[in-house]
Amino acid sequence: MKAIVYERYGPPDVLELKELAKPTPKDNEILIRTHATTVTAGDCRVRSLHMPVGFGLIARLVLGVSRPRQPILGSELAGKVESVGKDVNKFKIGDEVFAFTGARLGCHAEYKCMPEDGAVALKPANLTFDEAAAISSCGTTALDFFRRGKLQSGEKVVVIGASGGVGTAAVQLAKHFGADVTGVCSAANVELVRSLGVSHVIDYTREDFTQNGETYDVIVDTAGTAPYSRSKASLKEKGRLLLVLGGLPDMLQIPWVSMTSSKKIIAGPAAGRVEDLRFLAELAQAGEFRPVIDRRYPFEQIAEAHRYVDTGRKKGNVIITLEPDD
Numbered sequence: 001m002k003a004i005v006y007e008r009y010g011p012p013d014v015l016e017l018k019e020l021a022k023p024t025p026k027d028n029e030i031l032i033r034t035h036a037t038t039v040t041a042g043d044c045r046v047r048s049l050h051m052p053v054g055f056g057l058i059a060r061l062v063l064g065v066s067r068p069r070q071p072i073l074g075s076e077l078a079g080k081v082e083s084v085g086k087d088v089n090k091f092k093i094g095d096e097v098f099a100f101t102g103a104r105l106g107c108h109a110e111y112k113c114m115p116e117d118g119a120v121a122l123k124p125a126n127l128t129f130d131e132a133a134a135i136s137s138c139g140t141t142a143l144d145f146f147r148r149g150k151l152q153s154g155e156k157v158v159v160i161g162a163s164g165g166v167g168t169a170a171v172q173l174a175k176h177f178g179a180d181v182t183g184v185c186s187a188a189n190v191e192l193v194r195s196l197g198v199s200h201v202i203d204y205t206r207e208d209f210t211q212n213g214e215t216y217d218v219i220v221d222t223a224g225t226a227p228y229s230r231s232k233a234s235l236k237e238k239g240r241l242l243l244v245l246g247g248l249p250d251m252l253q254i255p256w257v258s259m260t261s262s263k264k265i266i267a268g269p270a271a272g273r274v275e276d277l278r279f280l281a282e283l284a285q286a287g288e289f290r291p292v293i294d295r296r297y298p299f300e301q302i303a304e305a306h307r308y309v310d311t312g313r314k315k316g317n318v319i320i321t322l323e324p325d326d
C-alpha cells in the first residue's frame with residue numbers, strides 16, 4: 001500500500017510517498033480502505049516538533065528522541081471496511097466508517113487496521129467521506145474541552161480562532177449546547193464564522209475582545225492569544241478559560257488560579273473517545289454539526305497541504321483525498 005512516511009523531524013520536505021506492506025487485520029480488527037484523511041495543526045506540530053512553549057523536550061521523549069517512532073502521520077480518516085477479523089461482529093465488509101487514531105497517528109496510508117471496539121464509527125449518511133474524515137480530531141477536542149469546562153445552556157461563550165479547525169467545531173458544538181456564542185477571527189473570515197450561526201463576530205484586527213467591556217462564562221482560546229493574564233477580566237465569576245492552545249507556563253498557573261479565585265483554567269491534551277465519535281456522528285446526521293472544509297489535496301501532494309497548514313491560517317479542515325467521493 002501507499003503511505004506517506006517521514007523519518008526525521010523537519011519541514012514538509014521530510015514527507016515521502018512509500019510503498020509499504022498492506023496490513024492484515026487481527027481477529028478483533030477491521031481493515032479500512034482510506035477514502036479521505038486530514039492534515040491537522042497537530043500533524044504539523046509532530047512533523048516539525050514545533051510545540052507550545054515548554055513542551056519541546058516532553059514531545060521528543062514521547063514521539064522519539066532522535067527520529068519519529070511512528071513514521072506515518074494522520075490522526076483521522078474515513079473509508080470503507082475492506083475485510084474483518086474472525087471475531088468482529090460490529091462491522092461488516094463494505095461499511096462506510098470514520099475513525100480516530102489520535103496520538104497513535106498512522107492514518108496517512110491507503111489502509112488502516114482498527115480494533116472494532118476502538119475509536120471507529122459508522123459514517124453519517126449525509127456527510128461525504130471528505131467531511132466524515134474531518135469529524136474526529138477537532139470535534140472531539142472541542143467536545144472534551146466543553147465537557148471539562150462544564151458548559152451549560154444559556155452561558156456566554158467566546159471562541160478565539162473561530163475560523164480554524166477546532167474553532168469551527170467549537171462554535172457549532174457550543175450552539176448545540178444552547179450557549180450564546182461570539183466568534184473572534186480576522187476580517188477575511190467574518191462571513192465564514194457568521195455562517196456558523198454565532199450571535200456576534202469580533203474581527204480581532206479592529207477590536208480587542210478583552211477591551212470591549214463584555215464578560216463571558218467560557219473563553220475558548222485556540223489561537224494562543226488569550227492567556228489568563230490577558231483574559232481574566234473578561235471572565236465572569238466562576239468563568240472558565242479553555243486553553244486548547246496553551247504552553248507549560250499557562251498550565252503551571254492552574255492550581256494557583258483555582259485556589260485564589262472562582263475562575264478556572266482548563267488546558268492539556270483532549271481525550272478522544274468512541275462515545276464522542278458516535279455523538280458527533282449523531283449531531284452530523286441531525287444537521288447540527290458539519291466539519292468545515294477549506295482545501296483538498298491529492299494524497300501525492302500532501303507536502304503542499306502541510307505547507308498550507310503550517311501557515312496557521314487554515315479555515316476549518318484540510319482534506320487529503322485518496323478516493324474521490326462518489
Ligand SMILES: NC(=O)c1ccc[n+]([C@@H]2O[C@H](COP(=O)([O-])OP(=O)(O)OC[C@H]3O[C@@H](n4cnc5c(N)ncnc54)[C@H](OP(=O)(O)O)[C@@H]3O)[C@@H](O)[C@H]2O)c1
Pocket residue numbers: 040041042045137138141160161162163164165166167184185186187189204222223225243244245267268269270271309312313314315316
Ligand atoms: N489541546 C489539544 O488537545 C489540542 C487538540 C487539537 C488542536 N490543538 C491545538 O490548537 C490549535 C488550533 O488548532 P486548529 O486546528 O484550530 O488550527 P487552525 O485550523 O490552524 O486554526 C488556527 C486559527 O487561528 C486563527 N488565528 C491566528 N491568529 C489569530 C489571532 N491572533 N487571533 C485570533 N485568531 C487567530 C486563524 O484565523 P485567522 O486567519 O482568521 O486569524 C485560524 O483560523 C493548534 O495550535 C493545535 O495544535 C490542541
